[in-house]
Amino acid sequence: MSHSVELAGIGMTFGTTRAVSDVTFKVAAGEFFSILGPSGCGKTTILRMIAGFIEPTEGRVLIGERDMAGLGPDQRPTAMIFQSLALFPLMSVRDNIAFGLEARGMSRPERRAKADDLLRLIALEGYGDRMSGELSGGQRQRVAIARALAVEPGVLLLDEPLSALDLKLRQHMRAELRALQKRTGVTFIYITHDQSEALAMSDRVAVMSDGLLQQVASPRALYDNPATPFVARFVGETNAIPGRIIQVQDGHARIDTALGSLTGRAGHGAQAGQPGTIYIRPEALMPGGTENTLTAGIERVDFEGSFALVHGRFDGGEALAASIPSTRLAEAPEPGSRASFGFAPGHAVVLGDG
Numbered sequence: 510m511s512h513s514v515e516l517a518g519i520g521m522t523f524g525t526t527r528a529v530s531d532v533t534f535k536v537a538a539g540e541f542f543s544i545l546g547p548s549g550c551g552k553t554t555i556l557r558m559i560a561g562f563i564e565p566t567e568g569r570v571l572i573g574e575r576d577m578a579g580l581g582p583d584q585r586p587t588a589m590i591f592q593s594l595a596l597f598p599l600m601s602v603r604d605n606i607a608f609g610l611e612a613r614g615m616s617r618p619e620r621r622a623k624a625d626d627l628l629r630l631i632a633l634e635g636y637g638d639r640m641s642g643e644l645s646g647g648q649r650q651r652v653a654i655a656r657a658l659a660v661e662p663g664v665l666l667l668d669e670p671l672s673a674l675d676l677k678l679r680q681h682m683r684a685e686l687r688a689l690q691k692r693t694g695v696t697f698i699y700i701t702h703d704q705s706e707a708l709a710m711s712d713r714v715a716v717m718s719d720g721l722l723q724q725v726a727s728p729r730a731l732y733d734n735p736a737t738p739f740v741a742r743f744v745g746e747t748n749a750i751p752g753r754i755i756q757v758q759d760g761h762a763r764i765d766t767a768l769g770s771l772t773g774r775a776g777h778g779a780q781a782g783q784p785g786t787i788y789i790r791p792e793a794l795m796p797g798g799t800e801n802t803l804t805a806g807i808e809r810v811d812f813e814g815s816f817a818l819v820h821g822r823f824d825g826g827e828a829l830a831a832s833i834p835s836t837r838l839a840e841a842p843e844p845g846s847r848a849s850f851g852f853a854p855g856h857a858v859v860l861g862d863g
């Protein structure tokens with residue numbers, strides 16, 4: 510059975526380091542929930558407080574509506590998977606998966622049957638007798654997950670489990686993990702500093718910075734409607750052009766910038782007369798364009814396969830990043846040239862700087 514996880518105003522101070530401050534959110538039972546943020550923002554500390562390895566200095570952790578205060582990791586319905594896996598290389602895959610079951614008093618045939626069920630679940634049927642040291646990185650990762658699931662946790666806590674894998678395998682494992690989570694219905698809380706990983710897999714994402722919660726939202730909402738300047742810059746690439754907001758009307762905001770007056774959707778804190786910034790996604794900038802036109806000096810065009818990334822500087826000095834689909838590569842400007850780009854107001858957002 511999967512459980513909900515609620516953090517109510519939790520904080521953690523190590524000596525003089527304030528690692529986490531006043532974090533509140535609720536993860537629904539059966540949800541794939543990610544915590545995203547740069548290194549040192551407090552992600553691992555939150556996971557360790559949920560698992561019971563450390564007690565918060567303030568606030569409460571509730572799992573399945575039950576207050577976990579004073580309960581150690583063994584008394585909580587959670588299992589944790591770490592960045593560096595600790596599979597036993599000279600033990601068979603099946604024994605690795607069944608490792609935690611003996612301590613729970615399960616007989617040998619029961620353990621074997623359970624491990625075989627889990628092997629089917631992770632699509633490694635027939636691999637039970639292999640030594641785990643003979644598996645590929647992605648296969649080992651799946652075995653580690655099966656081992657964690659064997660003890661039937663209500664909540665699985667995953668600490669950057671894909672970070673040691675190469676890009677192709679990481680992308681493949683995203684889909685695998687997502688499918689596995691849906692099949693089992695177990696609540697997953699997944700921490701990562703890789704925003705594309707969080708966006709691709711999660712039902713919802715919590716974005717953290719410096720121990721503070723910035724926003725909790727679906728991947729799409731984070732991308733389209735960032736609640737803070739930090740989220741606008743950290744989630745996805747963006748072009749950020751500062752200025753003064755001059756008008757907010759009908760859901761749109763006009764902002765005066767060093768590059769002229771630009772219009773985008775009015776986002777959080779957009780108020781006429783206040784300093785603000787317009788954020789435009791690279792894919793929203795198109796060569797040419799009639800409304801919202803910006804001119805830039807082109808420095809580099811990086812061909813990435815399905816698209817090309819154009820780098821340069823706007824006339825005001827801000828960095829330009831525009832992605833041009835490969836089908837329109839002929840329109841990409843030449844390095845060293847000057848080029849104009851336009852964007853639709855609906856594809857940019859204006860936030861207050863406060």
Ligand SMILES: Nc1ncnc2c1ncn2[C@@H]1O[C@H](COP(=O)(O)OP(=O)(O)OP(=O)(O)O)[C@@H](O)[C@H]1O
Pocket residue numbers: 523524526527528546547548549550551552553554555702
């Ligand atoms: N046991 C500890 N003692 C003292 N300070 C700690 C301890 N654990 C974490 N910190 C500090 O708390 C802050 C948050 O650390 P945490 O490991 O939670 O960050 P993170 O977001 O998981 O980073 P990373 O992605 O690098 O793992 C950091 O400043 C870290 O140095």
